[in-house]
């Protein structure tokens with residue numbers, strides 16, 4: 045069974061998904077952004093969390109005809 049938690053990287057603060065029990069899980073996962081090792085209590089797969097908007101969200105220009 046896979047348990048997902050969402051927390052920032054303790055090193056660089058990037059939003060991460062902690063997938064416990066996912067295939068590829070390890071007890072010494074590395075942050076996908078800063079490549080620093082993250083200490084986890086159980087085998088975990090780290091993935092960048094793209095489900096939340098970043099602080100640099102792209103803006104979309106909408107042109108209206110007047």
Ligand SMILES: [Zn+2]
Pocket residue numbers: 053054055056057058075076077078079080
């Ligand atoms: Zn990091």
